[in-house]
Amino acid sequence: MINLNYHRNQVNKLKLSQVGISLKKSVALQLYFMEAGIGVMKENVTPYKDSDLTKKKQVEQMFDTISGNYDGLNRVISLGADVKWRKKVVKMIADSNPSSILDIATGTGDLAIKFTEKSTADKVVGLDISEGMLSVARKKTENSDLADRVSFIKGDSEALPFSDNSFDAITVSFGIRNFENLEKGLSEIYRVLSPKGLFVILETSVPKNFPWKQGYFVYTRGIMPVIGKIFSKDKVAYNYLSESASVFPHGEVLNNILKKIGFKEVKNMPQTFGVATIYSATK
Numbered sequence: 375m376i377n378l379n380y381h382r383n384q385v386n387k388l389k390l391s392q393v394g395i396s397l398k399k400s401v402a403l404q405l406y407f408m409e410a411g412i413g414v415m416k417e418n419v420t421p422y423k424d425s426d427l428t429k430k431k432q433v434e435q436m437f438d439t440i441s442g443n444y445d446g447l448n449r450v451i452s453l454g455a456d457v458k459w460r461k462k463v464v465k466m467i468a469d470s471n472p473s474s475i476l477d478i479a480t481g482t483g484d485l486a487i488k489f490t491e492k493s494t495a496d497k498v499v500g501l502d503i504s505e506g507m508l509s510v511a512r513k514k515t516e517n518s519d520l521a522d523r524v525s526f527i528k529g530d531s532e533a534l535p536f537s538d539n540s541f542d543a544i545t546v547s548f549g550i551r552n553f554e555n556l557e558k559g560l561s562e563i564y565r566v567l568s569p570k571g572l573f574v575i576l577e578t579s580v581p582k583n584f585p586w587k588q589g590y591f592v593y594t595r596g597i598m599p600v601i602g603k604i605f606s607k608d609k610v611a612y613n614y615l616s617e618s619a620s621v622f623p624h625g626e627v628l629n630n631i632l633k634k635i636g637f638k639e640v641k642n643m644p645q646t647f648g649v650a651t652i653y654s655a656t657k
């Protein structure tokens with residue numbers, strides 16, 4: 375089996391030596407840029423290192439496999455903190471009084487269901503590329519009063535099946551770091567959001583200060599993958615989830631990407647020492 379990472383490193387080493395920068399110096403520079411928060415989007419992290427499939431296909435496959443125990447493991451891994459963060463997102467959206475809400479990368483649908491319960495919106499759509507995750511979501515609403523206001527559909531955030539300006543509010547929780555092409559996904563969101571509509575992202579981020587930053591790396595790199603390995607059906611999924619979280623642009627870097635797409639009133643609100651961040655923006 376070809377080890378793509380090994381070959382990629384060799385190519386990078388070659389390129390750097392050609393411009394006279396040692397690997398050690400380049401790592402130090404990268405760390406500097408990470409610390410300074412001036413990072414550009416890092417190389418795409420994918421779930422299965424030796425797979426030839428696109429990131430999108432790998433992500434779909436991975437979430438199909440882990441869909442059955444996603445909810446339980448999610449709660450354990452976030453030590454229950456995600457419940458509080460999600461409540462804030464639900465309140466922000468409900469307070470904006472939307473009549474239509476789109477929850478992208480809805481997964482097992484918890485956020486979309488909460489929007490249906492807590493807001494007055496008459497149309498809530500949860501969209502995801504994983505049929506496995508969607509079937510868990512659909513089971514939660516079948517035979518319930520909410521079923522005629524919420525629907526779950528298969529779709530790709532980078533090619534949304536909706537016309538321009540279709541939704542008053544759009545959310546993505548723990549989804550954008552899985553997009554194959556972040557800017558394409560964000561441009562699609564901008565396109566289908568109504569003028570003055572509200573866009574809210576909930577995503578993992580890396581704490582800035584000691585000792586939370588060090589504790590974060592010990593937890594996400596050491597403990598989280600072990601919990602995943604023991605309890606998940608997919609042994610590498612939780613490696614991917616922690617690795618992708620630690621390299622994904624966050625804070626000011628993500629704010630700037632949102633502004634570049636065209637979003638206005640962009641704000642970021644770090645949660646629980648910065649291990650997650652809520653971003654809000656308007657069109």
Ligand SMILES: C[S@@+](CC[C@H](N)C(=O)[O-])C[C@H]1O[C@@H](n2cnc3c(N)ncnc32)[C@H](O)[C@@H]1O
Pocket residue numbers: 430433434437448478479480481482483485501502503504507529530531532546547548549552553554
């Ligand atoms: C970590 S889960 C988050 C699920 C849910 N939003 C939550 O907060 O628990 C990420 C979800 O993003 C979905 N996803 C990844 N890439 C996507 C894409 N391009 N379009 C739509 N959904 C996508 C995955 O299938 C998965 O269900």
